[in-house]
Each structure stands twice: as C-alpha cells, then as structure tokens.
Amino acid sequence: MAPKTQKTAQLHLPDGSVHELPVLNGAFQKHALDIRSLYKATGFTAYDPGYTSTASCKSAITYIDGAKGDLYYRGYPVKKLADHNTFLEVAHLLWEGELPEAGGKNPLEEAVRSHSMVHEQLREFFKGFRRDAHPMAILMGTVGALSSFYHEDLNLHNEDDRDLAAIRILAKMPTLAAMAYRYNKGLPFVYPCNELSYVENFVYMMFDMPTQPYKADDVRVKALEKVMILHADHEQNASTSTVRMAASSHADPFGCIAAGVASLWGPAHGGANEAVLRMLAAIQTPENIPIFLEKAKDKADPFKLMGFGHRVYKNYDPRAHVLKEVCHTLLKHLGLAQDPLFKLALELEKVALNDPYFIEKKLYPNVDFYSGLVLQALGIPLNMFTVLFAVARTTGWLAHWKELFDDEDFKIGRPQQLYVGPEARGRDCEESEE
Ligand code: SDX
Numbered sequence: 169m170a171p172k173t174q175k176t177a178q179l180h181l182p183d184g185s186v187h188e189l190p191v192l193n194g195a196f197q198k199h200a201l202d203i204r205s206l207y208k209a210t211g212f213t214a215y216d217p218g219y220t221s222t223a224s225c226k227s228a229i230t231y232i233d234g235a236k237g238d239l240y241y242r243g244y245p246v247k248k249l250a251d252h253n254t255f256l257e258v259a260h261l262l263w264e265g266e267l268p269e270a271g272g273k274n275p276l277e278e279a280v281r282s283h284s285m286v287h288e289q290l291r292e293f294f295k296g297f298r299r300d301a302h303p304m305a306i307l308m309g310t311v312g313a314l315s316s317f318y319h320e321d322l323n324l325h326n327e328d329d330r331d332l333a334a335i336r337i338l339a340k341m342p343t344l345a346a347m348a349y350r351y352n353k354g355l356p357f358v359y360p361c362n363e364l365s366y367v368e369n370f371v372y373m374m375f376d377m378p379t380q381p382y383k384a385d386d387v388r389v390k391a392l393e394k395v396m397i398l399h400a401d402h403e404q405n406a407s408t409s410t411v412r413m414a415a416s417s418h419a420d421p422f423g424c425i426a427a428g429v430a431s432l433w434g435p436a437h438g439g440a441n442e443a444v445l446r447m448l449a450a451i452q453t454p455e456n457i458p459i460f461l462e463k464a465k466d467k468a469d470p471f472k473l474m475g476f477g478h479r480v481y482k483n484y485d486p487r488a489h490v491l492k493e494v495c496h497t498l499l500k501h502l503g504l505a506q507d508p509l510f511k512l513a514l515e516l517e518k519v520a521l522n523d524p525y526f527i528e529k530k531l532y533p534n535v536d537f538y539s540g541l542v543l544q545a546l547g548i549p550l551n552m553f554t555v556l557f558a559v560a561r562t563t564g565w566l567a568h569w570k571e572l573f574d575d576e577d578f579k580i581g582r583p584q585q586l587y588v589g590p591e592a593r594g595r596d597c598e599e600s601e602e
Pocket of ligand 1: 406
C-alpha cells in the first residue's frame with residue numbers, strides 16, 4: 169500500500185533557498201512530509217527526539233485516533249474484536265489483514281498447536297536464573313535463547329521460513345511465560361495441552377497442579393482473552409519500534425522479540441500495569457489521593473501518576489474503557505465488587521479527571537490503569553502482569569516484523585543526530601609531531 173503523493177510543501181532555508189518536500193497521503197486524512205531527500209539536498213536534518221512528529225514507516229496494521237480515543241486493528245474497532253473474537257482470530261487479522269472465514273478453520277490454531285512445546289534442553293536454561301528473578305528477565309533471556317535452536321535453518325529472504333519463525337514464536341511465548349511463573353514458584357513445568365484454546369492453554373500451563381488438575385472457569389478465560397486482545401498491538405510504540413529497528417539489520421527474529429520484551433519492561437511503557445498496582449497500594453486510601461496528585465504535578469519529583477497519560481491519546485484510551493467494564497464484571501462474578509483497590513482506582517480516576525493539571529495536559533487513564541486490577545482478580549501475580557502484556561503484544565510485534573519485509577521502503581534503521589560535542593581537537597599536536 170503506497171500512500172499517494174498529492175502535492176508538495178516548501179521549506180524556506182536560512183540561506184534563502186527553498187526545498188520542496190513531497191506530501192504523502194495516508195488513510196483517515198493523515199498526511200506526511202516526505203523528508204528523505206532533506207539531508208542530501210540541504211545538509212539539514214530534522215530534530216525529533218522521541219519521534220513526536222516523525223513517522224518511522226508506513227503501516228496498514230493499527231491506527232489510533234488520539235484526539236477521539238479510537239483504536240482500530242486493520243480497520244476494526246478494538247472493542248468489537250474484544251467482544252466477539254478470540255485472540256488467535258485477532259492474531260490472524262493483524263498478520264494477514266483479514267479475520268479467518270466465519271465458521272471456517274483458523275490456520276493459526278493448528279499451526280500453534282504443532283509448535284507450542286519448547287526444546288526439552290531449554291528447561292536447563294532456567295536453572296541459571298535466581299529462583300526469585302523477575303519473570304520478565306527470564307522471558308527476555310529464554311526467548312532470546314530460542315534463537316540458538318532455530319537460527320541455522322532460517323533464511324529471512326524466504327517467506328515460508330519467516331512464517332514458520334513467526335508461528336514458532338507465537339506458539340512458544342505462552343509456554344515460556346508460564347515456565348517463568350512456575351520457576352518463580354518452584355513448581356514443575358506444565359506441558360501445553362492441545363485440546364485447549366490459546367488463552368486457556370496459557371492459564372492451564374500456569375496453574376495446573378500434579379495433585380489437582382486445573383479447569384479454568386469460562387468467565388476468567390474470557391476476561392483474560394479480552395485483556396490480551398486489547399494489548400495485541402498499538403502502532404509504533406516503544407517496544408514495537410524496538411523490534412522493527414532490530415529487524416532492520418536482519419537480526420534473528422527471536423532476538424528481535426527479546427529486544428521488544430526488554431523495551432516493554434520499562435515502567436514508562438508496559439511495566440506501568442505493575443506500577444499502577446504498587447501506586448494504588450502506596451496511596452492506600454482516598455484521603456491520600458491529593459498528596460499523590462501533587463507529587464505527580466511537581467516537576468522536581470520524578471513521580472508520574474501511573475496508568476495516566478499517553479503520547480498519542482489526548483482522550484480516554486479506548487482500551488481503558490473496555491478494561492474498566494471487564495474489571496467490574498469480573499469482580500462482581502468473583503463476589504469482589506467492593507474490592508477496595510478497584511474502588512480506590514475509580515476514586516483516583518474521578519479526582520484526576522477533574523484536576524485542572526490533568527485536564528490542561530489531557531492526561532486520561534490508559535490501558536495500564538485497569539488492566540492490573542483485572543489481572544490481580546484473575547489471580548495473576550504482580551510480577552507477571554508485564555509478562556502477560558508481552559505475550560499478547562508478541563502478536564503485534566510479529567505483525568510488524570512480517571510487514572517490514574514487504575515494505576518497498578525497507579532500509580536498515582540508522583538515525584542521524586545533531587552533534588553538539590567538541591569540534592576536532594589535537595590538530596596542533598598532530599602538526600607538532602610532523
Ligand atoms: C503504554 O506508546 C504506546 O502506545 C504505549 C502503550 C502500548 O499499548 O504500547 O499504549 C502502552 O506504554 C501506556 C503508557 C503506560 N505508562 C504510564 O502509565 C506511565 C505514566 N505515564 C507517563 O509516563 C507518560 O504519560 C507517558 C510516558 C505515557 C507519555 O509520556 P509523554 O509522551 O512524554 O507525555 P506527554 O508529552 O503527553 O506529557 C505532556 C505533559 C508533560 O509535562 P510538560 O513537559 O508538558 O510539563 O504531561 C506530563 C508530562 O510530564 N505527564 C504527566 C503524566 N504523563 C505525562 N504528569 C504526571 N503524571 C503522568 N502520568
């Protein structure tokens with residue numbers, strides 16, 4: 169899908185020259201200035217740390233309307249997919265551009281079943297971790313280690329090889345994530361069970377006991393399925409951009425996903441769901457909310473209100489809306505509707521949304537504000553929240569990984585910089601040595 173170049177923009181430079189920049193038109197009436205010729209033609213680079221105004225690529229996978237608070241996967245509103253589809257149907261949509269045929273077989277179901285086990289030798293790898301290692305550290309290490317099992321037979325220029333690598337990663341991430349959880353608990357690993365759906369299997373591998381076979385309850389599985397669908401993709405966020413950057417050098421795909429896991433772990437990104445629960449525990453009661461809001465506004469204080477704000481959403485994150493509903497339904501089902509942390513979160517949201525600072529800076533609840541409460545209600549421990557986010561987001565990372573190989577503009581990522589260090593020095597010593 170090559171965006172049409174409709175007209176140009178003119179850049180007037182300090183020396184009086186004018187540089188024409190083609191305008192590229194995308195969907196949803198979005199436009200981009202094509203600045204690829206800028207440096208070569210003018211010697212100027214564009215300065216944009218954090219890429220607040222820079223499109224790093226073209227993509228047809230996900231679109232966010234930050235002003236309206238809308239999120240679409242391949243054009244479908246994410247709430248509709250969360251309400252009506254399974255996680256692997258959404259994975260098929262993100263990867264192939266279409267939902268599987270209604271009533272037909274989802275090719276991903278069968279493919280994942282044949283690849284959900286990990287090499288038996290990988291179990292030894294876990295023994296190198298401290299028993300109390302953070303499961304994100306374990307996941308980062310083990311998914312990267314999988315490259316040592318498959319690197320030899322992978323030709324990145326062969327689409328079938330790429331598809332197989334993507335399937336292997338999609339299939340093995342829940343297995344590795346569950347193994348990380350079991351290792352932390354000192355429990356025996358549980359092999360995947362092919363009769364179960366992708367999400368049921370994940371829960372089964374985490375909670376099954378040799379002494380007491382585990383049967384997941386449908387309400388919990390459905391709640392988890394929605395959480396994972398909502399976390400599946402989100403345009404060029406930090407971790408997805410990391411995966412794309414690593415992939416641009418034709419790095420091993422397992423290594424690219426390990427890089428994505430590393431980036432997602434940051435508390436400013438995927439680590440925020442765990443940080444929200446820790447923040448709510450620190451706030452303890454509604455009377456303490458004003459103290460924490462003042463801390464969040466104080467520029468001298470690094471504290472930010474976890475689960476609030478977003479680079480793109482300047483409105484309510486649509487995923488937070490869905491997760492708030494899921495949280496309420498689940499807690500009611502579990503007889504925890506009066507859960508104090510949920511009530512504190514509702515109160516914190518109400519106070520923050522009426523606070524002039526948050527209103528002026530357009531800071532709304534994001535996906536992480538309620539997801540942690542849902543995961544806690546599902547009995548998933550705090551240090552596994554971001555692991556779950558990583559398992560879900562792997563689908564999106566792989567969709568972008570596959571997409572970049574078909575992009576005619578695909579190049580190795582190598583940003584410019586504005587150098588502000590010392591200019592060439594020591595010439596006088598060179599001259600004196602001559
Ligand atoms: C995710 O990119 C994605 O799509 C990410 C994600 C995904 O699905 O992949 O959506 C998942 O990472 C969600 C975000 C989770 N992180 C948090 O909840 C951590 C708390 N949020 C902040 O750290 C912050 O909001 C960010 C990191 C999310 C966004 O940071 P930006 O882009 O720098 O925010 P901004 O430029 O819009 O901020 C505007 C102002 C700034 O103040 P000024 O410099 O204008 O004075 O608002 C302030 C920020 O300091 N601000 C906050 C705040 N978030 C922004 N102040 C207090 N509390 C906050 N939470």
